[in-house]
Amino acid sequence: MTNKIPFPQQAHRRWGRADFFDSRRKMLLVRLAELEPSDTFYDLGCGDASLLIYVVQNCRLHRAFGFENMPSRFKRSKANLKKAGLEDKITIGRDMYDADLRQSNVIFDMMPEGKNDITDLYGRKSGIKDGTKLIKHDLPLIGYLPDRIELPFYRMSFPLTKAQTREEWAKAVLCDANGTVERLWFELRYYCSEKAYAKWEIEEFDLMLRRRIPSAARQS
Helix, strand or coil, X not given: CCCCCCCHHHHHHHHCHHHHCXXXXXXXXXXXXXXXXXXXXXXXXXXXXXXXXXXHHHHCCCEEEEECCCHHHHHHHHHHXXXXXXXXXXXXXXXXXXXXXXXXXXXXXCCCCCCCHHHHCCCHHHCCCCCCEEEEXXXXXXXXXXXXXXXXXXXXXXXXXXXXXXXXXXXXXXXXXXXXXXXXXXXXXXXXXXXXXXXXXXHHHHHHHHHHCCCHHHCC
């Protein structure tokens, strides 16, 4: 009996999303972020630090910060920094909710959005400077409009711009004037080539969207 290649959902659960961020995706992200050497880059959920090392080496950044709370990946990220000789330019912390984002010019957040992220990470208390760019993977912040898109990445700039309707947001995310919220959730549920979204995650996204843009009367 031959061994089967794992289905993408199985692969992500076995090895983890951070280990599958390839060079082509890194190049897309750098292009979308328009990184300059003077920028301070934050990676919230940095895995093995490969993206941090890439942007420092290829964009000549002077300073970058990463956060990774999984012990095995945190240990690997520290080892990779030492091997690359970049411990003086890159700092790795454990909890992204402890990040001082006031220093940031570009933030990359690959993690699925938590229900309190819009306040705990990106709210007024964060002190994020106007003009700071936030790059999200697969979805922009729920209910907020991207200003540029390089699929699968969405770029937003602070201060964030909220969509007027849920349908406006869905059309922007799908890059389709005929897009709907229902179609967006359907595509995300069966989008397994990069991430595997569970039904409960999509239900959480939908609840966040309804709370942030609550008025059904505006969905005309």
